[in-house]
Amino acid sequence: QVQLVESGGGLVQPGGSLRLSCEASRSFLRGDDMGWYRQAPGRERELVATFTVLGSTNYADSVKGRFTISRDNSKNTLYLQMNSLKPEDTAVYYCNAALFAYGRVWGQGIQVTVSS
Numbered sequence: 001q002v003q004l005v006e007s008g009g010g011l012v013q014p015g016g017s018l019r020l021s022c023e024a025s026r027s028f029l030r031g032d033d034m035g036w037y038r039q040a041p042g043r044e045r046e047l048v049a050t051f052t053v054l055g056s057t058n059y060a061d062s063v064k065g066r067f068t069i070s071r072d073n074s075k076n077t078l079y080l081q082m083n084s085l086k087p088e089d090t091a092v093y094y095c096n097a098a099l100f101a102y103g104r105v106w107g108q109g110i111q112v113t114v115s116s
Helices: none
Strands: 004-007 010-012 018-024 033-039 046-051 055-061 068-071 079-081 090-099 101-106 110-114
Touching: 004 090, 018 033, 018 090, 018 110, 033 068, 033 079, 046 068, 046 079, 055 068, 079 090
Parallel strands: 010 110
Antiparallel strands: 004 018, 018 079, 033 046, 033 090, 046 055, 068 079, 090 101, 090 110
């Protein structure tokens, strides 16, 4: 059983920064697609950012220029650096992976609150 464990969430003021981490229980492979999703109160889960099989990245329009997705293969960890945070970024954030030769895996979710 492959697991994804998120960390780094919490409460931050508007304009502040957080870095989310997602550690996998197996080594990342070139064929792994990785991404971050979020679900705000009263809203559907939405895609935030992806790190594709070919190593490219893309972002939701709402976070472009503020969020950066990256991964460290030596640590089996996916990151989401979030800068210039806004109250509308408040949500539960989920790490997701389509792992080569395994399948789809979700993290348990981690709360990010942007307030005061």
